[in-house]
Amino acid sequence: MKFFSSVYQSFVSLFYYRELLWNFTKRDITARYSGTILGVVWSFLNPLAMFLVYLVVFGFFLHMRLPGDDSFMSFVLYFSIGFFPWAFFSSALMRSASAILDNRNYIKKVPFPAEIFPYSVILSELVSLCIGFGILIIFTFFVKGISLVIFFLPLILIIQIILTFSFGLVLSAVTVYFRDLYQILGSTLMVWFWLTPIAYPVEIIPQKIKFFMNFNPMFWMVNFYRDILFYKMSPDVWRMIVFFLLVSVIFMISIIIFKKAKKGFSEML
Amino acid sequence: MNAIEVKNISKKFSLYHSSNKRMLEFLSRGKVKGHTDFWALKDISFEVPQGSTLGIIGQNGSGKSTLLSILAGVLQPTEGSYTVNGRVSTLLELGAGFHPEFSGRDNVYMYGTIMGLSKKEIDSRFEDILDFSELHEFIDQPLRTYSSGMTVRLAFSVAVNVDADILIVDEALAVGDMFFQAKCMLKIKEMIKKGITLIFVSHDVVAVKSICNKCLLLDHGKTIDYDNSERVIEKYFSMKVEREQGVIENVVSSLDTENSNSLDLWNDTEFQDRASFQRIQNGKARFANIQLLDEHEKEISVINYEQTIILRMAVEIFDDIEILGFGYHIRDKNGFDIVYSDSHVEGNNLYSVKMGERYIIDWIFRASLNYGIYTIACPLSIPIDKTFGCVNFCDFIPIAVQFTVNKERDIFLYGSVHWKNDIKIIIQSLC
Numbered sequence: 001m002k003f004f005s006s007v008y009q010s011f012v013s014l015f016y017y018r019e020l021l022w023n024f025t026k027r028d029i030t031a032r033y034s035g036t037i038l039g040v041v042w043s044f045l046n047p048l049a050m051f052l053v054y055l056v057v058f059g060f061f062l063h064m065r066l067p068g069d070d071s072f073m074s075f076v077l078y079f080s081i082g083f084f085p086w087a088f089f090s091s092a093l094m095r096s097a098s099a100i101l102d103n104r105n106y107i108k109k110v111p112f113p114a115e116i117f118p119y120s121v122i123l124s125e126l127v128s129l130c131i132g133f134g135i136l137i138i139f140t141f142f143v144k145g146i147s148l149v150i151f152f153l154p155l156i157l158i159i160q161i162i163l164t165f166s167f168g169l170v171l172s173a174v175t176v177y178f179r180d181l182y183q184i185l186g187s188t189l190m191v192w193f194w195l196t197p198i199a200y201p202v203e204i205i206p207q208k209i210k211f212f213m214n215f216n217p218m219f220w221m222v223n224f225y226r227d228i229l230f231y232k233m234s235p236d237v238w239r240m241i242v243f244f245l246l247v248s249v250i251f252m253i254s255i256i257i258f259k260k261a262k263k264g265f266s267e268m269l
Numbered sequence: 270m271n272a273i274e275v276k277n278i279s280k281k282f283s284l285y286h287s288s289n290k291r292m293l294e295f296l297s298r299g300k301v302k303g304h305t306d307f308w309a310l311k312d313i314s315f316e317v318p319q320g321s322t323l324g325i326i327g328q329n330g331s332g333k334s335t336l337l338s339i340l341a342g343v344l345q346p347t348e349g350s351y352t353v354n355g356r357v358s359t360l361l362e363l364g365a366g367f368h369p370e371f372s373g374r375d376n377v378y379m380y381g382t383i384m385g386l387s388k389k390e391i392d393s394r395f396e397d398i399l400d401f402s403e404l405h406e407f408i409d410q411p412l413r414t415y416s417s418g419m420t421v422r423l424a425f426s427v428a429v430n431v432d433a434d435i436l437i438v439d440e441a442l443a444v445g446d447m448f449f450q451a452k453c454m455l456k457i458k459e460m461i462k463k464g465i466t467l468i469f470v471s472h473d474v475v476a477v478k479s480i481c482n483k484c485l486l487l488d489h490g491k492t493i494d495y496d497n498s499e500r501v502i503e504k505y506f507s508m509k510v511e512r513e514q515g516v517i518e519n520v521v522s523s524l525d526t527e528n529s530n531s532l533d534l535w536n537d538t539e540f541q542d543r544a545s546f547q548r549i550q551n552g553k554a555r556f557a558n559i560q561l562l563d564e565h566e567k568e569i570s571v572i573n574y575e576q577t578i579i580l581r582m583a584v585e586i587f588d589d590i591e592i593l594g595f596g597y598h599i600r601d602k603n604g605f606d607i608v609y610s611d612s613h614v615e616g617n618n619l620y621s622v623k624m625g626e627r628y629i630i631d632w633i634f635r636a637s638l639n640y641g642i643y644t645i646a647c648p649l650s651i652p653i654d655k656t657f658g659c660v661n662f663c664d665f666i667p668i669a670v671q672f673t674v675n676k677e678r679d680i681f682l683y684g685s686v687h688w689k690n691d692i693k694i695i696i697q698s699l700c
Contacts, residue, residue: 020382027379031370106366110359110383111342178292266343267282 006259007252013113020112024120029127043128044135047087051080058199067203073143080136081229082198082222088129089164089218090189095121096168097175097182104269114262115255118172122164133157140229147232155240156224163217163247166254173261176268196222217247270354272435272466273317273340278349280310280335280490309335310346310490317483319354319434322467324481324498326474326505328512332490333470337439340468355434355466358384360425369413373404373423376412380427394430401456402426422449429456435466454480474502506640507676534558534583535627544666553590554663557627558583559647561670570670572636574677575687580632580670582647586622590651593619594660595630597669598646599638607638607685613652637687640676645669 014021033042055076058064065075096118100107103117133153140146175181196218197205205213213219220243227235283304285291290303310332317323325333338344339351341359366383367376377398381391399405402422412420429436438457457480461467471477477484477498484501486494488508494501537558544556562579563569572578580597596611610632612618619628647669650660 019387023379023382027368027371027375031368106383108338108343109341110366112383112385177295179288263345266338 003252003256007255010113010115010255010259014115014119017113017116021116021120021123024116025123028120028124032124043125044131047084047091047128047132050087051083054083054199055079064200066201077140077143078201078226078230079199080139081225082196084129084132084136085160085221085225086193086196086198086218087132088125089160089221090193092122092125092164093167093171093189094182094185095125097171097185099168100172100176100265101179101269108266108269114265115169115258118168119165122161122168126161129157136229144230144232149228149232149234152224152228152234156221156228156235159224159240159244159247160221162251163221166247166251169254169258173258176261176265192216192218198222217243270319271316271352272319272321272355273315273323273351273353273468275313275315275340275351276349278310278313278336278339278346278351279308280332280339280344281347282307282309308490310339312349313487313490313492314349315485315492315495317466317468319466320461320464321483322461322469322481324477324484324501325468325470325487326472326477326484326502327487327493328509330489331487333487334439335490336487337437337468337470341437353435356385356431357435357437358428358431358433360428360436360438367412367420367424370411372411373408373415377408377423377427380424381431384427384431384433386431394432398426398430401430401452418449425449425453429453429460433465435468436460437468437470439470474505478502534560534581534629535585544669547667549662549665551661551663553588553651554584554586554593554622554649556582556647556649556664556666556669557585559645559666559669561645561672569672571673571675573675574640574680574682575635575637577633577635580634580645582628582630582632584628584630584649586624586626586628589624590622590663591620592652593622593663594648594650594652595619596648596650597632598648600644600646601685602642602644604644607643611648618652636674638674639682639685639687640674642671642673644671 029043036042038045058079059072059075065072066078069075099117099121100114103114106112106117107114137146137150171181171185193199196216197213202223220239224235224240224243227233284307285294285304287303293301294303313332313336315323325336327333335344337359339346340353341357342353366380368379371379377395378388378391381394382388386394399408402419402425404419404423407415407419412423415423436457454476457467461480467480469477469481481498484494484496484498485492486501486505486508493508494504535557540558540560544559558581560568560581560583561570561572562581563572564577564579566579569578582595584593584595586593594612596609596614598606599608601607622628644667646667647665648660648662649664650662653659653661
């Protein structure tokens, strides 16, 4: 019971500081690109450049195609639906890992919930994901057409946000104590990218390993996105419910971990 | 009702020798010890009634900042408990939350929300904040274009307009121009009148005295005294003097044992080393040594009030000089000249000195000085134009001797120097 009341308190204080969270998010978005000509557009152009590189290598040089579908456009769509959520996930994690360290000024001086910092960088990263999805939806509309299952998308997005929050919270707290983590995270994310069927189709994963893929939350996420946008079918509702519950439990655990770690912040910074 | 109640607070910091040690200790679940404990605060208790003011003084590292951080809610005490009733506004390191790329206006809103105000509350206070900061024409400029003084003005203006019940001020006023500092002081005093509870931490003891009715004196994390400001500040000073005296005595005694045989007036290398700081010489004559002696001609560095002392100068001449002047400045710790005299003032110049001659000059005077640390600077010079005080320095030593004057227990000298006075009192009866 103490567990749940602790989680509940965390939500209450977050609600109390919602204006601050909003301000920090807004500031993060504007501060990062203030003084640049293209502004927020950069937050989308950077992953786009990466995306194009992968596309040229896999689509043109390696002639990667989906099984039973020889169209280049299908591959582009398939790849991009996996790639943009991943780009959000990885940059959100990288940035939240340093979120507490970067804002030590505040944490050492003023008493307010430190979780605002990982939350706000993740929310600010979300902006580029939303722009990405906007473009993706238009693109899908012309290539494949859109079906009504697209209304599942916000739901999946919410799960994605909760998932990212959970990882972000723990990472931001642990880096305070163990600063090497930030460096480790960079290479971990690269390996993780290849462990997730983003640049290659799910079908080429050997049957033996496929079961282990279920331990990778991004595997679930990518499948949900593809069900909705690419295959134009509703994701399995039970899978969604199970995954949502799992993610919620992970989120609550990370809130508790963060809360425990938070006590030592002002001494460690 | 008490605004702040602190009961037996202690704070321990674990100092790790390296982050590897921390990892090791964490992984071994504390079996491998990789840290040393440091108690920044030990058993501190006090109460601050609503509407009163408390000053916290102490030397660097005495635990003031740790205590403030705990009161501000940033640090958790290791032991003990405390309660704070009311909204706290901290003036710790002003402007720490400012972002240089944003305008003054945006930063005011941001700082306000950090302080716990809603957007509406800031809207209603914005005019007051702007008026107090006097930054009307700059408010929409990015903060990076502000001078540091302007930044402080803006930060202070927000902090005092939060309408806090408890205001914590930590050294923050040391920046900004004199005029604005005075304005801030006035504002703080006005807030005290309105019934705010104030915690004031400063090295500026005069400011503490003028604002706070009670004072807490900390040393090495322990409460030394908690009483009326006047008394506590007296104690603080005497503590400070005792400590500095201790340092100097240690140095002197260690020197005495080492060099007691080789301590020759004319070949004192220790003196030459000490004197070399910013020394000016022209090679015609020089101080071979300068010593501070008591009546028994023993070298001293700690003297009592009104003690008779001898300032001995050993002068070597390397050239024929028609008139040679010499003198001394006694300077306080801030470098202000407190007492000055020279051979011209005293009518005692040296005339037609010859190459190779050596002189020993003794100044004998009573040190009627307030307690504190003093430095003696000594010039040796050839006058060029007496009417303008223009001289050619043969030797000028900015730090020739340093000494401490002990605090006299019964006498309070509210100036730097005491001179001999004659007091004449005539009673005129009214009938």
